[in-house]
Amino acid sequence: MAVPAGYYLALAAALFVIGVVGVLIRRNLIVMFMCVELMLNSVNLTLVTFSRINGNLEGQVLSFFVMVVAAAEVTVGLALIVNLFRLKASTDADDVDALRA
Amino acid sequence: MTETVLFWIIAPLSLGTALSVVVLRNPVHAALMLVGNFFTIAVLYAVMEAQFLAVVQVIVYAGAIMVLFLFVIMLLGVERQLDFGERIRGQRAAAVFLGVVLLAALTVGVAGPYLGADSACPTTAEQQTEPAASPQACRGLAEANADGNVFGVGRLVFTDYVWPFEVTSVLLVIAALGAMVLGRRAEQDSDLVDVLRRERVPAGGVGDASYQAELQQSLEEDPR
Numbered sequence: 415m416a417v418p419a420g421y422y423l424a425l426a427a428a429l430f431v432i433g434v435v436g437v438l439i440r441r442n443l444i445v446m447f448m449c450v451e452l453m454l455n456s457v458n459l460t461l462v463t464f465s466r467i468n469g470n471l472e473g474q475v476l477s478f479f480v481m482v483v484a485a486a487e488v489t490v491g492l493a494l495i496v497n498l499f500r501l502k503a504s505t506d507a508d509d510v511d512a513l514r515a
Numbered sequence: 516m517t518e519t520v521l522f523w524i525i526a527p528l529s530l531g532t533a534l535s536v537v538v539l540r541n542p543v544h545a546a547l548m549l550v551g552n553f554f555t556i557a558v559l560y561a562v563m564e565a566q567f568l569a570v571v572q573v574i575v576y577a578g579a580i581m582v583l584f585l586f587v588i589m590l591l592g593v594e595r596q597l598d599f600g601e602r603i604r605g606q607r608a609a610a611v612f613l614g615v616v617l618l619a620a621l622t623v624g625v626a627g628p629y630l631g632a633d634s635a636c637p638t639t640a641e642q643q644t645e646p647a648a649s650p651q652a653c654r655g656l657a658e659a660n661a662d663g664n665v666f667g668v669g670r671l672v673f674t675d676y677v678w679p680f681e682v683t684s685v686l687l688v689i690a691a692l693g694a695m696v697l698g699r700r701a702e703q704d705s706d707l708v709d710v711l712r713r714e715r716v717p718a719g720g721v722g723d724a725s726y727q728a729e730l731q732q733s734l735e736e737d738p739r
Contacts, residue, residue, distance in 0.1 A: 424626040431617050435613075447584075475671045
C-alpha cells in the first residue's frame, strides 16, 4: 500500500509552518534567512507532489524555477547581511532600526 | 511498499531537522541541520519520481547555497551571538499559536482532500490498471516519465517554458552584479549609492597618455 499524496502535502505544510514560526521568533538575520529557505523548500515539495497527482511535469519545472530564484535571493540577501554587519557589527534584526521614529 | 517505509523514515527526520533549525542557538548547528533537511527533501523527490529535482536539490541547495550560508556565518563570526530574548512580551507564544492555526488551515485546506487511501500514487513499477475513479485520485508520473524524468523536464523547459528559462538567466546575472556592488568595501556610506560618480575620469579620456603612464606607475608600486 502506497502513501496517500496528502501525507506529503501535510509534511510540506508542517515544514512551512516551522519556517514561518522560525522567522517570527528568531532574531538572528542569518537564521531567519535559513527559515525562509525552509519555507521555499516546503513549497517545492508541494509543487512536486501536485505534479505527481496531476500526472504532468509542469510542477517540477516550476519547482526548478523556484530553486533558481532562491539561489539569486540568497546571493543578494547574504550580501545585504554582510553589509549590515559592517555597519552595525551585529546580525540582530532588532539592531536595524534606522527608520524608527 | 518501499515508498511507505521510506516516507515514514524520512518524514520524521525532515521534521526533526527543520525543528532543530529553529530551536538550536548556534547558527552553525542550525545551518548543518538545514543541510540535513535538504537531503531528506531530496530523498522525498527521488521517491516521488522527480529524479532530476532530487539531484538538483543536492547540488544547488545542499551544495552551493548552504556553503554560501556557512561561509557568511564563519566570515562574520556570529556563531557565538545569542538571540532568543523576547523584545516584545508574548511574541513567541503568539508566533507559535499563529503557526498552529496556519498548520491546521493548510492541512485541512491543501492536504485534506488527498488524505484518503484512494489518493495513493501508483509508482512506475506497478502501473495503474483502471482509470482514476475519484477526483482526488493520484495519476502518477508513469506516463509523463515514460522517456525518463530528465528528458521530460528538459523537453518542457526548452519548449513551453523557454522564455521564463531565458529570463532566469538574466535574473542570475543581475543577482551576481548586485552581490558584487553590495559586497564592495565602502569607505563611506555614500559609496554604496554613488559608485560611478567617484570614478576619476582623466581629461583626455581613458586613452590619455599621461593617465596611462600614471596607471602604469601605480601598478608597479602596488601590483594588485
